[in-house]
Amino acid sequence: MESMAGAMSLLAPEQLTLLAALLRARLGVHFPPQSYPVLGRALATRFGGAELPPRYLDLVARDDAELERLVPLVTVGKTAFFREERHFQALSSLLPGLLARCRGEGRRLSIWSAGCSTGEEPWSIAMTAAEAGAVEGELELLASDLNPEAVSSAARGVFPARSLESLPPALAVRYFDPHDAEVRVKPCLRGLFDGAVTHNLVSPTCPRPASGAWDVVFCRNVMIYFDGPTTRSVLSRFLQVLAPGGWLFLGSAESLFQRFDGFELTETGGAFLYRRPGGAASGYTAAGATLRDHQGEA
Numbered sequence: 001m002e003s004m005a006g007a008m009s010l011l012a013p014e015q016l017t018l019l020a021a022l023l024r025a026r027l028g029v030h031f032p033p034q035s036y037p038v039l040g041r042a043l044a045t046r047f048g049g050a051e052l053p054p055r056y057l058d059l060v061a062r063d064d065a066e067l068e069r070l071v072p073l074v075t076v077g078k079t080a081f082f083r084e085e086r087h088f089q090a091l092s093s094l095l096p097g098l099l100a101r102c103r104g105e106g107r108r109l110s111i112w113s114a115g116c117s118t119g120e121e122p123w124s125i126a127m128t129a130a131e132a133g134a135v136e137g138e139l140e141l142l143a144s145d146l147n148p149e150a151v152s153s154a155a156r157g158v159f160p161a162r163s164l165e166s167l168p169p170a171l172a173v174r175y176f177d178p179h180d181a182e183v184r185v186k187p188c189l190r191g192l193f194d195g196a197v198t199h200n201l202v203s204p205t206c207p208r209p210a211s212g213a214w215d216v217v218f219c220r221n222v223m224i225y226f227d228g229p230t231t232r233s234v235l236s237r238f239l240q241v242l243a244p245g246g247w248l249f250l251g252s253a254e255s256l257f258q259r260f261d262g263f264e265l266t267e268t269g270g271a272f273l274y275r276r277p278g279g280a281a282s283g284y285t286a287a288g289a290t291l292r293d294h295q296g297e298a
């Protein structure tokens with residue numbers, strides 16, 4: 001196993017501190033000193049163990065292409081279809097009301113999967129919507145991630161066959177075509193997916209749907225890598241781009257308790273969801289959803 005000294009040898013500790021500050025400012029991702037070996041290993045992979053170019057930190061600071069090369073090496077892309085299944089059960093219970101409301105208003109239901117990694121999350125959302133009766137033209141589903149390689153994988157909808165192991169077999173058959181060691185999303189599901197874009201959640205702007213505000217935002221297991229101020233500024237932006245009464249799905253380990261006050265906490269079938277206050281209640285209420293006091297959050 002690589003020693004910490006070996007992993008860190010490409011940059012002196014004080015330069016690793018500068019690199020961590022740069023990555024925090026530009027990507028939001030927080031590297032405390034105990035994670036510096038992760039940075040050291042990322043640089044070793046980036047340069048195949050060779051010397052760094054001179055003035056490398058200046059390069060990272062001003063060259064977006066160099067930053068892009070580092071992104072997959074310094075971020076965690078772990079994901080799976082229907083990861084944290086309770087969230088998809090909660091979404092499933094919300095969808096009939098949300099779809100009925102949007103049909104009544106003559107607009108598409110808008111869902112943004114922010115920090116989508118390689119796409120298993122947004123395609124799970126598409127399957128959940130299809131199972132709830134959504135048809136082509138009823139959903140505006142956008143996926144985004146900082147990592148351009150992950151974004152292109154999400155957009156392609158082609159996955160290793162083994163990734164379907166976390167999927168109920170009936171859904172695998174209904175929504176994927178096998179192709180050698182891969183599976184491809186079937187055309188019936190593609191009509192529910194608008195595509196994937198590269199987007200940095202730290203940037204001051206957010207994608208917006210045609211209606212102007214998102215009905216649902218998924219941002220799960222992304223802010224867990226951010227520090228407090230970055231998390232709060234991203235959450236403030238979500239509050240601005242969510243419709244009144246719109247829903248925010250965070251990862252189970254990403255409690256807002258004592259971190260951010262702008263959302264109401266609700267529990268739906270054991271899943272904790274956040275909600276932008278306001279908006280018409282009808283059509284936005286999930287069966288069994290209960291309003292929770294932030295003090296009661298685990």
Ligand SMILES: C[S@@+](CC[C@H](N)C(=O)[O-])C[C@H]1O[C@@H](n2cnc3c(N)ncnc32)[C@H](O)[C@@H]1O
Nearest residue numbers: 027075077078079115117146147200201220221
């Ligand atoms: C652990 S994955 C989570 C994937 C998916 N949301 C899930 O829960 O299965 C974290 C993702 O966040 C992305 N990410 C990290 N920092 C980001 C940022 N500043 N803006 C957008 N995405 C970011 C990473 O590229 C990675 O794909």
